[in-house]
Amino acid sequence: MFKRQKPVRRHFTPSSAKGILTEASGASFSVEGQNPLCGSEDYNVKLRIKSFTIPELFIEIPENATVGSLKRTVMDVVTSIIESGLRVGVLLQGKSIQDDNKTLRQARICHGENLENIDFTLECEAGQNSSPGVRIPEEMDFHGADAMKPLAMVKCEEPLSETKAGYNSQQRVQASPNRVQSEHGSVHSRFEATAHEASASSQAIVPVASPSSEALAIVPVCKSKRPVIGQRRIRRPFSLPEVEALVEAVEQLGTGRWRDVKMLAFDNTDHRTYVDLKDKWKTL
DNA sequence: ATTAGGG
DNA sequence: CCCTAAT
Incomplete structure (x- = not known):
């Protein structure tokens, strides 16, 4: 006889989502210098993000799984990315702009500069600021994902530790435009999933791109749920x-x-x- | 760990 | 969704 299988904690590791700007050829924001208001120094930089795309989602799921479970798996990954709290990062020419106090002009995000290589990234919060009211946009626009190039894969591993409480990771992910290539190898791992008869097990791995440099050290994953205990789950x-x-x-x-x-x-x-x-x- | 219901 | 008593 078989005992019922115990629920397995699966980890879908949300890793990253990159914001890509697409417009005609790749980058998609338009920069225009205009100065409606003031004098010669006041230009507005218009950046339009048409969509955020998840670079590459790598999912491993048994063939006997249903299409519905596949969809749910994908949804879970996407949802956990959002749910874990996001922060926006800005990269120009592959370099992360850390100083929030710089003006766009000082950061060279301005009229007259080459803004073809600007990237907006979504990074997971390190678990500290989970605002109770995080909403999950049900309609986030993820189309165009297939246009992205794979960057790097992050491997998600089952934390040895037992609880989700312990993981706050700064899994950051980056996205870089097709042009940016990194030479990182990709690794992926699987999770133990229990499969049962017809039940499908699946493991999802989310890739991350590590672009230019330092900024992104990828870390395993935080089970997406905030470590904070008493936190009411989002609706x-x-x-x-x-x-x-x-x-x-x-x-x-x-x-x-x-x-x-x-x-x-x-x-x-x-x-x-x-x-x-x-x-x-x-x-x- | 699950079930079943009220909060 | 959460909290819990009862299994």
């Missing part, structure tokens, strides 16, 4: 696909077997516990 309304998956699972298993429902339909969805599923069913 994440069930999406239609989730509701459908829940309904289908309950149709098969019935009520009262939430752990199985979780395994059947949400096995790779870390943020939905069987208690959550039970609660959702209650409100349906």
